[in-house]
Amino acid sequence: MRVLGIDPGYAIVGWGVVEYISNRFAPIGYGAVITGKDTPFEQRLVEIYESVFDICKRYQPEALSIEKLYYQHNQTTVIGVAEARGVILLAAAQCGVPIYEYTPMQVKQAITGYGKAVKKQIQEMTRIMLHLESVPKPDDTADALGMAIAHCHCSRSRLMGTPVR
16 A cells, blocks of 8 residues: 655645555655745645645555644644645545545554654654654654554554545
8 A cells, every 4th residue: 555644734744655565664755845934825835736746646645644634722824734735635636546634643543552642752653664764854754654654554443534525
């Protein structure tokens, strides 16, 4: 199974493609889409859309795994992230990639076995599972790889994410 994990944002969109075969993980590609802070917001959305579309075409994932959006503190930020998330979902849908959403607790549970794990634990387990020398930077990239791993684990269990319709 080939899964594209995405950590959505509008300044940085982390992405990671993971191959999962016979309970083994292999990183296929990963990185971040970084948009300039001085770039008009609508242009940032275009850059995100085009980049995710290109990633989907290049790597041909069988699923996209993305964090379910939740409101924490900054209402302005969550709206921008939601808009970026929208163009990410559009790009995947136009490429015919099924989309699955996971809560942060589902991701933590899938990767570490503990739903209240801290970010550093998740990133370290991701590094170990993918046999990487170090945790990928920026953190958004490591988080995206974790999203992909979570889908691989969850796709065959009761933790299955919510398909986006």
